Amino acid sequence: DGGITQSPKYLFRKEGQNVTLSCEQNLNHDAMYWYRQDPGQGLRLIYYSQIVNDFQKGDIAEGYSVSREKKESFPLTVTSAQKNPTAFYLCASSFGWDTQYFGPGTRLTVL
Amino acid sequence: ELKVEQNPLFLSMQEGKNYTIYCNYSTTSDRLYWYRQDPGKSLESLFVLLSNGAVKQEGRLMASLDTKARLSTLHITAAVHDLSATYFCAVDSNTDKLIFGTGTRLQVFP
Numbered sequence: 484d485g486g487i488t489q490s491p492k493y494l495f496r497k498e499g500q501n502v503t504l505s506c507e508q509n510l511n512h513d514a515m516y517w518y519r520q521d522p523g524q525g526l527r528l529i530y531y532s533q534i535v536n537d538f539q540k541g542d543i544a545e546g547y548s549v550s551r552e553k554k555e556s557f558p559l560t561v562t563s564a565q566k567n568p569t570a571f572y573l574c575a576s577s578f579g580w581d582t583q584y585f586g587p588g589t590r591l592t593v594l
Numbered sequence: 595e596l597k598v599e600q601n602p603l604f605l606s607m608q609e610g611k612n613y614t615i616y617c618n619y620s621t622t623s624d625r626l627y628w629y630r631q632d633p634g635k636s637l638e639s640l641f642v643l644l645s646n647g648a649v650k651q652e653g654r655l656m657a658s659l660d661t662k663a664r665l666s667t668l669h670i671t672a673a674v675h676d677l678s679a680t681y682f683c684a685v686d687s688n689t690d691k692l693i694f695g696t697g698t699r700l701q702v703f704p
Contacts, residue, residue, distance in 0.1 A: 525682060525694040526637075533690065541691065573636060582627060583684075583692060585637040 486510065487586035489574050494591045496561065496568060504559045504589045506574030515557035516575040516583060519543060526573065532557055533579075561591065569593045596621045596687045600695035607673050607702055615698045617666040617683035625686035626666045628657050630679045631697070637682065640668075673702045 487508045496502045506515065514533050518526040528541030532551040546565025551557055557576075561568045569592050575583040597620040607613050617626070625644055629637040641650040643659035643666060650657050654677065656669045666683055680699045684692040 523697075525696045526684075527694075528691055531690065539690065575637075580625065580686065582639050582642050584639060585629075587636045 487574060487576055487584060489572075489586040489589050491589060492587070494589055496591060496593050498593070499563045501560055501562050502591070504561070504572055504574075504591070506557045506559065506586060507555055508557075508574075508576045508586075509555060510576060510584065511554070512576035512578055512584075513554070514577045514579060514583075515551065516577075517541075517547070517549065517557070517559045518573045518575065520571040520573060529559065529572075567593075596623070596685060596693045598683060598685050598693050598695040600681075600683060600698050602698060603696060604699045605701070607670075607700070609674055609702055609704055610672050612672065613670050615668040615670070615681055615700075617668070617685075617695055619664050619666075619685045619693075621687075622661070622664075623685045623688060624661075626659055627684045627686075627692065628666070628668055629682045629684065631682065632679050640681075670700070673700075675702050675704070678702045 490505045516531040517529040520526050527543050529547050530549040532538035538551050548560045572589045574586040577583045599618045601616050627642050628640040631637050641657040646661040648659045654671045659666045680697045682697045684694045687693050
């Protein structure tokens with residue numbers, strides 16, 4: 484069963500804490516993406532990666548970090564430098580410039 | 595910088611009626627996508643439009659692209675309640691990124 488998985492579904496973060504969101508895909512896609520969605524808003528790109536061991540900043544990368552050590556995995560770390568991290572985080576993947584397919588999302592809340 | 599605007603932002607329509615959602619974008623692009631999002635859920639791909647004059651249809655939804663006018667439309671025919679969702683267009687910026695519109699929240703009522 485091919486697809487994109489994200490975990491956890493819900494995540495709570497305390498002030499000053501780093502947290503990592505998982506994104507895994509078994510679609511053999513080269514490209515992977517992280518987006519942030521705030522209530523009633525569109526999606527904003529955080530980071531993206533076209534190939535393993537390479538990634539680029541999106542429009543709102545400050546306070547976030549990523550790694551791409553394996554083709555299947557693209558974890559996102561929300562650092563304490565991100566002052567307003569409460570949002571819905573969506574991971575996506577694609578073959579090159581083809582349609583992006585999205586995972587189910589992680590809802591992050593700051594306590 | 596590519597900007598993508600959708601209108602209307604909110605649409606409440608009666609079952610059985612027709613309506614159109616508009617997606618305008620500010621610079622040349624070769625690809626445009628339409629996605630659907632149900633409340634609290636992820637995005638589901640609906641259509642990809644790759645060339646001027648492209649038209650795609652699936653059930654009661656039809657999407658078209660006019661690259662000269664930098665405009666895409668998503669037409670809803672004889673709306674049903676199951677179409678209630680938020681619809682996003684996304685435009686390829688030609689710089690490795692998709693730029694999303696703010697979405698159109700559609701509510702279909704009896």
